[in-house]
Amino acid sequence: MSSEVQAIVLQARLHEVSLTIKNGGHSYTGSSTTDTGILLDMAKMNNVHLDMEKEIMTVGGGALWGNAYKPLINARLNGWAVNGGRCPTVGIIGFLLGGGIGPFTRSLGMGCDTVTEISMVTADGHLVTVGENDPPHTNEGMLFWALRGGGGGNFGVVVEMKLKVLPLRGKECGVTAGRYTWLPDPKDDHRTLLNTMNRFYTMNWSDNMTIDTSWFSDTQVQEGALAVRFMVYYDGNEHDFGKEIHKAALDKDLERQINRRVLTEKSSRFFHETLVAQWDEETVRAFPSNGTFRIYSSFCFENNRDDFEMITTIVKEELEAFRRLFRAETNCLCQVTFIHSGGKASRKPRDATAFRWRDTVFHSYIMIQFRDKWLEKDMRGFLQKFKERLKPLSLTKQASFIAFPDASLGDDAYEKAYYGENRLKLQQVKRIYDKTNFFNWAQSIKVSRSGSAKRRREAERATENQEEEFSSGETIQPDKLTDQVAKARWENTFEPAPCEWLAIGGPEGGGAWLSGGPGGGGARLF
Structure with a gap:
């Protein structure tokens, strides 16, 4: 089917028609859908081939993580994993192009670190294949670097990837996983909550431990009372998990409940049942039939104690404010999620791949959900104020994870936020493979103004720099964002x-x- 993709790209370019690529459809900013031009849906290219002799899995450009886990499940290959996503309906290619943070990132590294080869249709319709054996300073080596963390829709259409299949701790250890929602008692002004979560976020967990958390205030549940949900993935058995949880000295009742709500199972069962059960709510939210509106902002946090004492206080205060402001509304949710990273993912240098924020221990995002469209202005205003309090605590005071994009980042800000000092090299790769900027969308990588040898050397050196703090980038104000997409659709297509x-x-x-x-x-x- 790669020849069909080539033909579509060539025709779209010939007739100057915009092209939007869809792989999975989990884009937080809706960048995998369009009302104009061509929507190239890769869904039928979902072929997966597992070669355990070489310990390599080959996946098509439209495959989802559920497709990748299936051969491991069917063959009962317990103790083996592809370093993929938490949600089985997420597209593999988009996940890995953004870097890839999954349940075993801490023990296996970034998802993009396991990629060995990538085949892509370029803007001029050529099929190119790049991989780990390409010298780093060649065009092919630079493209391979860029495609591991440089985001989707920037350089071409990826039609195939090869990934390493990696061993977990051991075939007999199994995977320990579970989920628990904690409703902390507010009688002490949530001091127990703050002390517990500050300890939790700054704990020096082993690489085997991954625990995601979501704080939320939901007007449909417990009258919007503050709650924290724990999602556990432990590369090992329940006994070892319990010992590590005990060392964390969490609230005693919370420790007991978390231990009660996990179980150890073989990894094939974990991939088949537990991941689906843990993320069923997120999967339902991604369905087109879900009529709610959602807006996002994201952050990259280290586990510094002083910072997290401020972070948790801000989150608590803003969730309580959300409850007060919108308590009379229905179907309104404010959720702050902390995706656990670090571990082995942090042990490669920042310039190893295009994914930049390896120092991050928690990739976090705010999600606000509402059903009534007339609430949009208030919701965007609330999110902007919330974001302005948390951004100074993010890496470089602005760092964001490209997989959790922020639509409010202005033209001078989003490349710094997503890629830091890697952005100049990404612009050089863009110039090599898409000089006319055919793959162009609201937050796509810009084309470098010069491709001279000098500029390429400068871009390469920049990847070795430590980022300076930058917080002066333009933010699109809530009033300008409110209803602009719906208005454009109404006026242009209705x-x-x-x-x-x-x-x-x-x-x-x-x-x-x-x-x-x-x-x-x-x-x-x-």
């Missing part, structure tokens, strides 16, 4: 109903119809 339908309500009269009456597939308004 065909209004003929005047006579609106005036007399169709042949039967007595009502108004949306989009042309019953013959035009519309719906009666009244």
